[in-house]
Amino acid sequence: MKPVLLIDFGSTFTKVTAVDIEGERLLGTADSYTTIETDVGEGLENALKKLHAQTGPLHYAARYACSSAAGGLRMVTSGLVPELTAEAAYQASLGAGAKVLKVFSFQLTEDDIAEILQINPDIFLLVGGTDGGNTECILHNARMLAATNFDFPVIIAGNRTAARECERILAGHEVHICENVMPKFGTLNIEPARQKIREIFLHRIVQAKGLSQAAELISGILMPTPSAVMKAMRLLAEGCEGESGIGDLIAVDVGGATTDIYSMADGMPRDAATVYKGLPEPYDKRTVEGDIGMRYSVRGIVEAAGLSRICQLSGLDKSRVEELIDQLCAAPDTLPAPGSDLEKLDFALSSMAIETAVTRHAGSMEETYTLMGLTYVQSGKDLRSVRQIIVTGGSLIRTRRTDEIAAHALASPLAPMSLRPLKADIHVDRKYIIAAMGLLSEYAPQTALRIMKKELEYNGHSEQKNS
């Protein structure tokens, strides 16, 4: 046996997963409260105690960790045109597992700069202009930043013509130059920027967030947690040498404050009668809905879905729903008792969280009549042919009606232009291992993939309902 320990320092829980690399199996999982205020090592020790109570003492060959504690990787970006380079910068940051607090476009104003200093991000991503294109905006923004005494690393990933000058303008600060996020018009090139963000996270952020105390215990904090999830999902979809993947997929993670959606699919138009509009989106796309969450963002779900749908799905009347929501806002730690009204409400809330977040993540189709007849204009990813949905996040892996809830990710006759999957198999991450498998995939991809295929529980097949 060759045990490896995988740790996820979450904002609330520190989760540990032990894996036997040789036997390709899960040895156990456990969690305990994260102790960021004192020493994260404490929470880790508590979780390990619980784990070892199940497995017996283990001698780890290696220990790897990911983290979203202390607010995660907080980023601010600035680009030129909102739908173009600013969007590319946003995609790059999300793809690297960051929490993007603000996206600026065009020239930064004094008020913008004040806001940036107020946010004081972990990393600032400065982009703008295609290669050989506009230089004015990125140079202006570099000057605006340089005029302050900010203290965070800046990544320059804009028009290459202006990169060195930006570096000179920002002399005296920590500056990293990498390839343009949009070198040619309409071409997304976000991998170099993502890579750079991860590097900085590794070298700088981990220390700054008080996570280095745990560093002696472990072989390394490798990446932000969402980045680990992204890696796991990409591996599960594509497979690796010696083990095939399960194909295009969508993963949903409904949390207390936000809802993350991942899709691994090309998503480009499937026929010649469809014209694609807007910036092409990455194969591995992540979106974060900051207003959609089961506890801290519960009002956002109601606002997006409408109170009447929540009532209809939960079977509760308006006043009861409002009463329960007030209770949830006052005490976000509340968990539903089986058979309670709150369980019914949670069912409705998580269903609507998924529907809203996947609808925003997926592309849409528009019908246009031209002289050549009916033409379709697609923007965003076409996920109709995706056949696998992976479900994770506390609210979903603890409930018994996971498949019914997850079915809300599917296409609906009520919104025929939303390009969501028509039917799919639902898999549930009951043991909460996805981030851990993402970490493991860096060292033993085959093992990570086989464990995921074994442990992600098949939870039935759903098809679009004709309601």
Next chain:
Amino acid sequence: MKKKKLVMGVIGADVHAVGNRILYFAFTEAGFDVVNLGVMVSQEEYIAAAIESAADAIVVSSLYGQGELDCRGMREKCDEAGLKGIPLVVGGNIVIGKQKFEDVEKRFKAMGFDRAFPPGTPPETTIQALKELLHMEEEA
């Protein structure tokens, strides 16, 4: 000399892709750096592309007769977006029915287009006009 950059595409709900490809090759061949937005391009898309790529001119094509409606207000939007004075060129079947082209040209110039070309204009004519508009002869 740095290549001059053009943003081009077919405006509105127009899906005529063949002429668009031909013009793209002709412009590239003539030494321009071309951002081709393809078919069904909105005014906003031309403008966004021109801002990011710091384009020297925008070339609008229209084949389906609705060009006059589609092009309305484009100059004002360019001004608004900080592309003041950027050369705008339009060509194709830009109006409905048989009309005297002098009248059509006058209307498009009044809308702020620098040049307008009738159906059947060979690419060479447009290329020559672009070179003049962008003062390329003098620089060469």
